[in-house]
Amino acid sequence: MNSRREFLQKTLFASPLLASPNSFVTLFNNELPNILLLGDSISIGYTPFVRELLNGKANVFRPMKDNGKPENCQGTTSGVKNIDRWLGQKKWDIIHFNFGLHDIKHVDPATGKNSQNPKHPQQADPGQYKKNLEIIVEKLKTTGAKLIFATTTPYPDVVNGSRKPGMPKKYNKVAVKIMNKNGIAINNLYAFMIPRMNDLQLPNNVHFTEEGSRALAQKVTERINEMLDNMR
Numbered sequence: 001m002n003s004r005r006e007f008l009q010k011t012l013f014a015s016p017l018l019a020s021p022n023s024f025v026t027l028f029n030n031e032l033p034n035i036l037l038l039g040d041s042i043s044i045g046y047t048p049f050v051r052e053l054l055n056g057k058a059n060v061f062r063p064m065k066d067n068g069k070p071e072n073c074q075g076t077t078s079g080v081k082n083i084d085r086w087l088g089q090k091k092w093d094i095i096h097f098n099f100g101l102h103d104i105k106h107v108d109p110a111t112g113k114n115s116q117n118p119k120h121p122q123q124a125d126p127g128q129y130k131k132n133l134e135i136i137v138e139k140l141k142t143t144g145a146k147l148i149f150a151t152t153t154p155y156p157d158v159v160n161g162s163r164k165p166g167m168p169k170k171y172n173k174v175a176v177k178i179m180n181k182n183g184i185a186i187n188n189l190y191a192f193m194i195p196r197m198n199d200l201q202l203p204n205n206v207h208f209t210e211e212g213s214r215a216l217a218q219k220v221t222e223r224i225n226e227m228l229d230n231m232r
Helices: 002-013 022-029 039-055 078-086 126-141 166-180 189-201 212-232
Strands: 034-038 060-062 094-097 144-149 185-187
Touching: 022 166, 034 039, 034 078, 039 060, 078 126, 094 126, 094 212, 126 144, 126 166, 144 166, 144 212, 166 185, 166 189, 185 212, 189 212
Parallel strands: 034 060, 034 094, 094 144, 144 185
Antiparallel strands: none
8 A cells, every 4th residue: 555655646746737736827728628637546546647648738637635635536425515616616628537436435334434344335325326426417517518437447356345346337337327318428447447457456456556547547538639639
């Protein structure tokens, strides 16, 4: 886990755009489209590489904390609570978003903390996930931005007990139905990573190596570029 934390610190905080919210002002180019990336720590990992790949072509943002560190958007419960704040007043051209990996987690109903007890409820079961995601999608649609939903990435069957095996596929099925109903483009990061897990994912972990985050960034950038090209 320490290696993962060191990697995120190296990649995110070495980037002047992501180091401080104030730096948005100095590096922001009014002539370029604005891209917002919403997601959990998986998206935190690929954000700096997406920015590199889109340098000179788009302004790339993600939610940031007051202390200048990237904000983890977590699951749909957090999304419903914070989506208005994340969107702010900026005019977004494209929003690339994902929720799911945190929704899958089991939580102790007494403490609200992550639990390895499979009998404990999930942060948001599939039914609640659907309701929450529909609320978030309606909020995103009001921005007028082009939307891209990234499917939740896979994780090994042998991982800590807070997540049951096979849940990403189940939750992605729920999400894809919502996106199709709303005409929202899909970036299938789940299918992209399934054959690459052994090479690009950390052992017994939901997170990816630096090479894995770069590969995800390439896939994210490809979908964003497709959308940018269609907007011209």
